[in-house]
Amino acid sequence: xxxxxxxxxxxxxxxxxxRATSVEDLFRDVPExxxxxxxxxxxxxxxxxxxxxxxxxxxxxxNVPAGSVPSFLGAGAYRHxxxxxxxxxxxxxxxxxxxxPYQPEVSQGTLQVLFEFQTQVALLTGxxxxxxSMYDGATSCAEAVMMANRITRRKKAILSGGLHPHYRDVxxxxxxxxxxxxxxxxxAPTGGEDLLALVDxxxxxxxxxxxxxxxxxxxYTDLAAxxxxxxxxxxxxxxxxxxxxxLTPPGDMGADIVAAEGQSFxxxxxxxxxxxxxxxxxxxxxxxxxxxxxxxxxDADGRRGFVLTLSTREQHIRREKATSNICTNSGLCALAFSxxxxxxxxxxxxxxxxxxxxxxxxxxxxxxxxxxxxxxxxGFFNEFTVKLPKPAAAVVxxxxxxxxxxxxxxxxxxxxxxxxxxxVAVTETNTDADMDxxxxxxxxxxxxxxxx
Amino acid sequence: xxxxxxxxxxAIPAGAASFDGVTGTVTGNRGLQIEEPLIxxxxxxxxxxxxxxxxxKVASRLxxxxxxxxxxxxxLAEPQVVRxxxxxxxxxxxxxxxxxxxxxxxxxxxxxxxxxxxRLPGFSDVHPMQPVSTVQGALELMDQLAYxxxxxxxxxAVTLAPAAGAHGEMCGIMAIRAAHxxxxxxxxxxxxxxESAHGTNPATAAACGYSVxxxxxxxxxxxxxxxxxxxxxxxxxxxxxxxxNTCGLFERDxxxxxxxxxxxxxxxxxDGANFNAIVGRVRPADLGIDVMHINLHKTFxxxxxxxxxxxxxxxxxxxxxPYIPVPYVTHGANGFALVETVGxxxxxxxxxxxxxxxxxxxxxxxxxxxxxxxxxxQASGDAVLxxxxxxxxxxxxxxxxxxxxxxxxxxxxxxxxxxxGVTTLDMAKALIDEGFHPMTxxxxxxxxGALLIEPTExxxxxxxxxxxxxxxxxxxxxxxxxxxxxxxxxxxTPRRRLDETAAARKPVLxxxxxxxxxxxxxx
Numbered sequence: 001x002x003x004x005x006x007x008x009x010x011x012x013x014x015x016x017x018x019r020a021t022s023v024e025d026l027f028r029d030v031p032e033x034x035x036x037x038x039x040x041x042x043x044x045x046x047x048x049x050x051x052x053x054x055x056x057x058x059x060x061x062x063n064v065p066a067g068s069v070p071s072f073l074g075a076g077a078y079r080h081x082x083x084x085x086x087x088x089x090x091x092x093x094x095x096x097x098x099x100x101p102y103q104p105e106v107s108q109g110t111l112q113v114l115f116e117f118q119t120q121v122a123l124l125t126g127x128x129x130x131x132x133s134m135y136d137g138a139t140s141c142a143e144a145v146m147m148a149n150r151i152t153r154r155k156k157a158i159l160s161g162g163l164h165p166h167y168r169d170v171x172x173x174x175x176x177x178x179x180x181x182x183x184x185x186x187x188a189p190t191g192g193e194d195l196l197a198l199v200d201x202x203x204x205x206x207x208x209x210x211x212x213x214x215x216x217x218x219x220y221t222d223l224a225a226x227x228x229x230x231x232x233x234x235x236x237x238x239x240x241x242x243x244x245x246x247l248t249p250p251g252d253m254g255a256d257i258v259a260a261e262g263q264s265f266x267x268x269x270x271x272x273x274x275x276x277x278x279x280x281x282x283x284x285x286x287x288x289x290x291x292x293x294x295x296x297x298x299d300a301d302g303r304r305g306f307v308l309t310l311s312t313r314e315q316h317i318r319r320e321k322a323t324s325n326i327c328t329n330s331g332l333c334a335l336a337f338s339x340x341x342x343x344x345x346x347x348x349x350x351x352x353x354x355x356x357x358x359x360x361x362x363x364x365x366x367x368x369x370x371x372x373x374x375x376x377x378x379g380f381f382n383e384f385t386v387k388l389p390k391p392a393a394a395v396v397x398x399x400x401x402x403x404x405x406x407x408x409x410x411x412x413x414x415x416x417x418x419x420x421x422x423x424v425a426v427t428e429t430n431t432d433a434d435m436d437x438x439x440x441x442x443x444x445x446x447x448x449x450x451x452x
Numbered sequence: 453x454x455x456x457x458x459x460x461x462x463a464i465p466a467g468a469a470s471f472d473g474v475t476g477t478v479t480g481n482r483g484l485q486i487e488e489p490l491i492x493x494x495x496x497x498x499x500x501x502x503x504x505x506x507x508x509k510v511a512s513r514l515x516x517x518x519x520x521x522x523x524x525x526x527x528l529a530e531p532q533v534v535r536x537x538x539x540x541x542x543x544x545x546x547x548x549x550x551x552x553x554x555x556x557x558x559x560x561x562x563x564x565x566x567x568x569x570x571r572l573p574g575f576s577d578v579h580p581m582q583p584v585s586t587v588q589g590a591l592e593l594m595d596q597l598a599y600x601x602x603x604x605x606x607x608x609a610v611t612l613a614p615a616a617g618a619h620g621e622m623c624g625i626m627a628i629r630a631a632h633x634x635x636x637x638x639x640x641x642x643x644x645x646x647e648s649a650h651g652t653n654p655a656t657a658a659a660c661g662y663s664v665x666x667x668x669x670x671x672x673x674x675x676x677x678x679x680x681x682x683x684x685x686x687x688x689x690x691x692x693x694x695x696x697n698t699c700g701l702f703e704r705d706x707x708x709x710x711x712x713x714x715x716x717x718x719x720x721x722x723d724g725a726n727f728n729a730i731v732g733r734v735r736p737a738d739l740g741i742d743v744m745h746i747n748l749h750k751t752f753x754x755x756x757x758x759x760x761x762x763x764x765x766x767x768x769x770x771x772x773x774p775y776i777p778v779p780y781v782t783h784g785a786n787g788f789a790l791v792e793t794v795g796x797x798x799x800x801x802x803x804x805x806x807x808x809x810x811x812x813x814x815x816x817x818x819x820x821x822x823x824x825x826x827x828x829x830q831a832s833g834d835a836v837l838x839x840x841x842x843x844x845x846x847x848x849x850x851x852x853x854x855x856x857x858x859x860x861x862x863x864x865x866x867x868x869x870x871x872x873g874v875t876t877l878d879m880a881k882a883l884i885d886e887g888f889h890p891m892t893x894x895x896x897x898x899x900x901g902a903l904l905i906e907p908t909e910x911x912x913x914x915x916x917x918x919x920x921x922x923x924x925x926x927x928x929x930x931x932x933x934x935x936x937x938x939x940x941x942x943x944x945t946p947r948r949r950l951d952e953t954a955a956a957r958k959p960v961l962x963x964x965x966x967x968x969x970x971x972x973x974x975x
Contacts, residue, residue, distance in 0.1 A: 060574025062589030093548030173801025272580030272806025274761030315655035328616035332757030343501035379515015
């Protein structure tokens with residue numbers, strides 16, 4: 001077996017050294033009834049690289065890669081071009097095959113990356129500090145709510161109807177089992193919810209999203225001030241991190257905590273994971289944060305270096321008194337995020353964000369020109385909602401038959417509801433020809449009576 | 453020299469005309485060890501590492517929100533970015549470069565075939581919300597992985613959703629709670645956790661609203677069955693136990709433990725962090741376990757990546773199988789389908805957005821297929837043999853905490869350092885100078901000054917021998933009274949011991965633009 005260096009001769013001499021008669025002898029503490037006599041049944045024996053490639057390659061070939069067809073899917077996962085440099089650097093073994101940097105003398109590479117990542121996230125979100133990443137945007141959101149509970153010593157969260165339903169569900173699942181109240185407002189495809197009216201003296205936080213799940217861009221400055229006046233925190237969720245390159249950031253609006261999904265930078269779609277949760281807060285809340293933090297210090301020779309710090313918040317030190325049970329973060333995805341953001345820089349990020357927005361405006365106009373189709377958004381970044389004269393899920397299936405991935409039917413996220421609504425995302429990867437093909441196919445499907 | 457707002461040096465002395473007192477070079481570099489400033493210290497306005505087309509000229513449609521004036525990111529060209537991260541990578545220890553015997557972390561070889569498979573566009577370039585008709589292969593892969601995990605554990609059901617081990621623990625404890633609630637049993641407020649447990653176990657139980665009651669260990673490093681029985685009762689929701697445990701020992705009484713927990717109406721959660729010791733040889737279902745998470749990044753070699761991403765599928769026995777989160781894959785006449793809505797069936801909720809860590813699923817299945825049933829049998833055997841070999845070769849110079857055989861890791865404590873003035877930490881730092889990553893230190897908490905060594909099956913005998921020889925020499929050196937040598941270690945690393953106290957006392961968690969030293973002095 002190619003991954004196992006011990007030879008039969010090694011094993012024999014090692015067994016002598018440990019005074020055992022066989023490897024099986026070393027398992028003698030396992031109750032005999034539970035010990036298998038030989039390799040487990042029901043599974044194949046080992047395979048060479050070529051055979052594994054064939055087998056997995058045949059599974060991969062049954063999928064339609066988003067990049068092989070015009071694709072307009074978003075809803076919390078976005079297909080952006082990732083520069084070749086990113087994957088090259090991420091695959092360096094010193095990054096790929098290192099552990100969490102608990103031994104700082106031999107982990108300065110990972111630690112400096114985390115310090116830079118934290119700074120980039122703080123700058124993008126307009127917040128004071130950020131942690132070294134969470135599992136994904138949804139778990140980041142739920143952790144933000146629990147952090148607000150700790151800070152305010154209150155136990156109620158108000159979730160906007162513009163919050164991504166998966167983020168809502170992760171938060172309400174935690175609410176049920178961890179023991180707090182999460183009031184989720186109904187979906188708000190055209191906005192108009194009065195969040196502030198629900199804030200009372202038991203409310204720990206209000207959770208909003210920008211742009212929201214229907215693509216609306218909103219200014220939460222007034223809401224932030226009003227929440228704070230009532231002793232509640234404002235949590236702003238961002239699922240399309242590239243929007244932070246163009247829009248007034250949540251920090252400038254007065255957000256207390258930002259919980260975001262960072263996949264758009266450096267990370268492939270990967271059918272939904274692994275992604276990278278971003279988590280940023282105001283300075284005064286640092287010691288209530290979940291997750292790892294990297295900090296600057298000096299070494300025995302007085303030279304600048306980095307270490308994991310404030311670990312007295314964490315489970316490996318505090319055990320049942322920790323701020324969160326989180327241990328693993330999204331190290332490699334955070335590295336990919338960081339490299340992509342470094343490549344873009346100030347000039348690149350602004351230009352990329354503008355490019356996304358401009359293309360989305362063009363696509364919205366093209367779709368609005370299709371008879372029977374209505375764009376619901378006044379303001380949006382690179383994603384918007386259209387109302388169709390036919391059920392969106394059926395339209396998307398028809399589009400898929402024509403090899404176009406034409407957005408996410410809203411009913412996929414809200415089963416049985418809003419069946420005529422479709423979410424359409426546009427990025428720099430969509431060409432003019434893609435956009436024209438989408439509009440033309442949609443026109444044809446709606447006119448042809450393909451859908452009775 | 454510029455200082456940051458904490459009054460610390462913000463950059464390496466640029467253009468220094470004299471030799472640096474630490475390294476003896478003008479640049480501060482030492483041959484292949486090259487100093488690297490922060491990315492923010494390499495900024496030049498307007499420079500970028502990407503070339504993008506001009507945005508089409510359209511009137512922007514941002515609603516009530518204004519475009520932001522600036523972000524504040526530095527501008528670098530591509531070659532600078534490549535060099536920056538390459539240099540940083542060279543300051544890391546990694547499995548690719550050497551032996552990484554961190555106990556309970558299973559730092560085994562990460563095959564590059566798995567990386568290649570995860571990057572096939574059919575897996576990596578698939579959107580989670582594509583019509584299911586366009587992702588049949590992705591769902592098939594998830595179904596196959598689920599089959600392998602169920603077969604290897606003997607369990608009835610599996611969820612792939614959790615993003616990491618601790619997340620899997622959370623999922624398992626939620627399932628236990630949901631099951632008790634479904635039976636109308638609300639009196640169970642306690643989870644029992646042995647003293648030797650990973651910190652995540654008590655943290656998870658507490659996060660889910662349970663009080664945590666610690667169970668003491670016996671003199672031979674196992675759960676005290678009598679003490680456990682004494683604590684079991686109608687207020688206990690379940691037991692969280694790592695097996696093999698964190699002392700590297702198999703819980704000999706495990707079947708009796710499971711029976712006692714079940715007799716008291718509780719569920720038995722097993723922390724599967726140490727599954728690598730028994731994978732392919734022992735099925736957890738045969739031990740009476742009800743629910744267990746599996747760290748794909750340990751047992752199934754998905755890369756640790758400097759701290760993630762992980763993946764923590766959870767397997768369930770029949771008793772808990774109805775209580776799993778969404779999403780999960782089903783199979784019908786039209787091929788594979790996804791159940792992804794909370795409220796369908798008995799699913800207790802959702803753990804994360806979308807469908808789990810697909811990129812990790814591909815890598816793990818690639819690993820499993822490569823090994824097969826015969827390879828996994830050999831792998832767990834070699835992992836256990838390697839650990840026992842290290843233990844046998846060190847027993848006479850270090851103090852093993854418990855009698856063997858051990859499983860995949862061996863535990864020593866600091867009795868052998870008594871009176872030398874050298875600590876466990878000092879030993880670890882001296883090992884770094886010898887070219888090894890230290891073992892896990894000061895964990896588990898049940899012995900004093902713990903040194904927990906997990907070699908894994910992917911180390912050769914020569915590599916183990918070199919490690920053992922180095923450790924033996926260091927142990928002799930400590931006993932000879934050369935304390936100063938240990939306290940000054942490590943000497944040969946890019947940085948020497950770092951001041952962690954200062955870092956925590958006045959935290960600097962991000963870069964800020966430097967303030968000239970004179971301005972700080974004037975304050």
